[in-house]
Amino acid sequence: MRSSRRTAGSVVLTGAVARRPGRGGHAWAFLQYVLGFRRLGWDVLWLDSIDQVPTGRHSPEVNEFDRFCALGGIEEHASLLVGASGPGPAAAQTVRGLARQDVIDRVREADLFINVMGYLRDEEILAAATRRVFLDIDPGFGQMWEDLGLARMFVGHDAYATVGERIGASDCLIPTLGLDWIPTPPPVVLDAFVPVPGDGFGWTSICTWRGPFDPIEHRGRQYGLRAHQFRRFVPLPALTGEPFRLALDIDDTDRPDRDRLVGAGWELVDPRASAGDPVAYREFIQGSSGELMVAKGLYVETSSGWFSDRSVCYLAAGRPVVAQDTGWSDRYPGDEGLLRFTSLEEAAAAIAEVQSDPRRHRQAARAVAAEHFDSDRVLARLADRATAVSDVSASCPVEGAA
Numbered sequence: 134m135r136s137s138r139r140t141a142g143s144v145v146l147t148g149a150v151a152r153r154p155g156r157g158g159h160a161w162a163f164l165q166y167v168l169g170f171r172r173l174g175w176d177v178l179w180l181d182s183i184d185q186v187p188t189g190r191h192s193p194e195v196n197e198f199d200r201f202c203a204l205g206g207i208e209e210h211a212s213l214l215v216g217a218s219g220p221g222p223a224a225a226q227t228v229r230g231l232a233r234q235d236v237i238d239r240v241r242e243a244d245l246f247i248n249v250m251g252y253l254r255d256e257e258i259l260a261a262a263t264r265r266v267f268l269d270i271d272p273g274f275g276q277m278w279e280d281l282g283l284a285r286m287f288v289g290h291d292a293y294a295t296v297g298e299r300i301g302a303s304d305c306l307i308p309t310l311g312l313d314w315i316p317t318p319p320p321v322v323l324d325a326f327v328p329v330p331g332d333g334f335g336w337t338s339i340c341t342w343r344g345p346f347d348p349i350e351h352r353g354r355q356y357g358l359r360a361h362q363f364r365r366f367v368p369l370p371a372l373t374g375e376p377f378r379l380a381l382d383i384d385d386t387d388r389p390d391r392d393r394l395v396g397a398g399w400e401l402v403d404p405r406a407s408a409g410d411p412v413a414y415r416e417f418i419q420g421s422s423g424e425l426m427v428a429k430g431l432y433v434e435t436s437s438g439w440f441s442d443r444s445v446c447y448l449a450a451g452r453p454v455v456a457q458d459t460g461w462s463d464r465y466p467g468d469e470g471l472l473r474f475t476s477l478e479e480a481a482a483a484i485a486e487v488q489s490d491p492r493r494h495r496q497a498a499r500a501v502a503a504e505h506f507d508s509d510r511v512l513a514r515l516a517d518r519a520t521a522v523s524d525v526s527a528s529c530p531v532e533g534a535a
Contacts, residue, residue, distance in 0.1 A: 366425075366477055
């Protein structure tokens with residue numbers, strides 16, 4: 134294991150896994166950070182949050198929290214809080230894991246406090262942290278909301294990291310808000326996604342059709358969702374002659390889109406049944422031939438440089454990824470193992486290229502993951518850059534903190 138250039142310390146990670154049970158990919162997006170920092174020798178404290186006290190000791194939310202902590206090996210180093218992500222000065226209470234005062238003591242001693250999407254808003258806990266890092270994993274939405282005066286997501290942090298790696302570039306349309314952003318790709322723990330033998334059962338992906346947010350109008354432009362991009366690629370099964378399987382979260386109100394996909398040859402499966410927990414999610418990826426990655430419209434249309442935390446799992450598992458270009462090709466190779474496309478014709482050509490020599494592309498996929506997305510490299514670099522920020526807050530103090 135490679136070590137970080139700095140001495141490993143302690144890190145607090147926050148997120149909202151418990152409130153979204155049955156979504157294996159969502160859990161893995163956070164597990165990569167938990168497991169990755171632990172690989173580097175860091176002490177990890179995980180803080181999760183739900184909106185209300187669960188109805189029972191073994192509610193779906195509590196079960197999801199317990200399973201996440203067990204997979205991360207942090208059963209004694211985690212806390213499930215109620216109300217920690219809500220507005221106002223009310224103090225969050227623990228419903229599972231470490232008591233509130235123990236959490237505050239651990240936060241005060243930590244070298245880094247990484248607040249994913251600003252999920253944790255408890256003022257006392259935030260004020261105890263000496264170095265607060267906002268980690269943006271959904272680039273464009275928060276920045277535009279803030280620029281439009283619809284939200285204040287970034288206040289009270291000392292450093293700002295984003296997987297929108299082209300933010301600040303002259304042709305990237307995501308507003309910087311005057312903040313100095315640290316670009317960082319999604320990490321993957323290579324040992325957690327070991328390649329398995331076999332060609333797999335076809336091209337796949339695991340995704341939501343729309344997601345939790347509405348399209349955004351910003352500075353005279355409308356920015357869409359994955360649905361608005363995916364409709365461009367519906368003819369792919371007929372065009373390529375290859376099987377495609379989507380573990381797709383799609384609402385009943387989008388039945389016309391569902392019917393069009395099925396009619397065009399896409400096999401749709403329930404993501405909660407096929408990839409609803411982290412183990413099933415990994416097995417679904419390992420059993421695929423490769424991934425077709427279609428991005429949210431906002432990521433594409435802003436030239437954000439976003440790359441999928443799901444796609445890095447495919448790459449690590451030695452499964453080639455044909456990925457829509459959001460500007461990520463400025464940073465990463467796009468011709469072997471990982472192939473780029475911007476149009477229907479380019480997507481079909483990339484799939485044909487992989488099918489011409491699947492073994493070569495499988496080996497190249499794993500090599501791309503090791504070179505560019507290995508958690509040892511990504512998180513060591515993120516920690517170095519985040520801790521290089523001055524102890525004096527780059528923004529403003531936590532609202533309401535003394």
